[in-house]
Amino acid sequence: MKQVLRVDMDPVVKQLLGYAASEHNVDSECNKYKNSPHRKLFGLEKQGIAIGCMGVELNRLMECEIKHIAVSPDYRNQGAGRQMVSFLYSWPFIQLITAETDRTAVQFYRKLGFTMESLGEKYPGVERFKCTKLLK
Structure with a gap:
């Protein structure tokens, strides 16, 4: 794994990110x-x-949220x-990993030892889940 430093310049990375973010949001997410x-x-x-x-956001001390994975x-x-995801386990300061997803990825996170909590229908017809894994 390596950090992508020039995300706006790499069309391959933008295409990959498009699998995780809606196409009309890719440029906005790249800018973030x-x-x-x-x-x-x-x-x-x-x-x-x-x-x-994989995009992550360092929210608080010792916590990160997976924003995108594709x-x-x-x-x-x-x-x-x-x-x-395992790459995050090696970060010595991370104790909690979270992600928000839809039903299609629940099994992926469950197999990795995450716990699931339904967030209800955040968008019309789409149930969302908060996935949480405590590392230490």
Whole structure:
């Protein structure tokens, strides 16, 4: 994993981010990663090709929130998402990881040991979940 420093310049990263953020929000999200000292965007490469990205926000001391996680369709279900989340486990100052997701990703987070809490229908017809993992 490496930090993506020029997210606005890399169309591959923008395409990956588009899998996690709605297409009309990609530029806005890229600007947030570029301009906020609390947001970091990381890319996962395989043989020099970007195959996934994960964006996090450092909310409070010892807590981070996964804002976006996406894997190229050709590399899904091969452990790339798990590898990106596991990268956060190595940060010595992180004790709590959270993420908000919809029903399609609940199993992914559950398999990684996160607990789920329904946030109800935040958008018409879409139930959202808060996923939480305490590390220490």
